[in-house]
Amino acid sequence: MNYKQLNSSIRDDLRQKAEKQVNEKHLQIVKPNMSSEEKKLLREVQILQIILEMQNEELQQTNEVVEKALKKYTMLFDFAPIGYFILDTEGLICDLNFTGAEMLGEKRFSFLKTDFKLFISKESHTIFSRFFERIFCDAEKVSCKITLGYNDRLARQVYLEGLVIENEQECLLSVIDISHFKN
Template identity: 55%
Template structure:
């Protein structure tokens, strides 16, 4: 019988005991629920409901503001006149904007997971490899000028700056086409 009393795994019995105990503590001498306790409980529930509604409104406003900011910064990233690339430590493209894809003369989403180093012209590979290696060693902003190209096809000369943020595995490159400014 004692084991039956202490069995907390039977949810139905536990609930019945809890309700019984609650009713015993809430009854007055006449056996009726104390109306003051009921009114207090009702008031607390109503206040809590209003608090939740106010929090919900704040969350909805914050969500709308976040959506607006996301749209704004996504548009700024995607349509910037500068190419932006996120590369992993092997040089694979994790993300890029439309300008970056145009510089490589490829469709944006077909470039994801491609190795960026394949788009560096042969004569610029040593410069780029030195630049890329320094990024992961120094954790400071580095820059270089290289020619983009592949299959003996030169695309353009670019100035790029890159940085690897602390504890990040990806480097972030900003790339500007300087072909029209260079003397070839």
């Protein structure tokens, strides 16, 4: 069944339910001087009104589901205890959570479209470059340990895991601060 057939089937189902409600509730208000054409139009308007009410109810239910999903996403991504970064194929930061921004030492949205490599210590550039290349080549979860640190910012050891998302045009990095663990 293709999209048009499915859409038509859904419309037919809605219409049948609406017609059933009109019949059950005897909604048609017939005036003695109404022509048969006016009666048909009135019935059609009542059916369409019920269809719209049913669609509105369905939209409200869908909106509630979407709101719950958004709240869950926000909690899982934005407030996670580990850093999350979404990078494009060039390594530019497309999105990050609050913990990720805290790891880099600035406000969250000041990093958008910034090259993630700028925050990696010089000693870790080669490791990160290989890691980043493998993410897009292997198309599977890849991991490594590097040191975040730039300018006079405190360097910290982190464990990275990366995975390709969004039609292989972006990757998701999870970043865990391991600097307080003993090797």
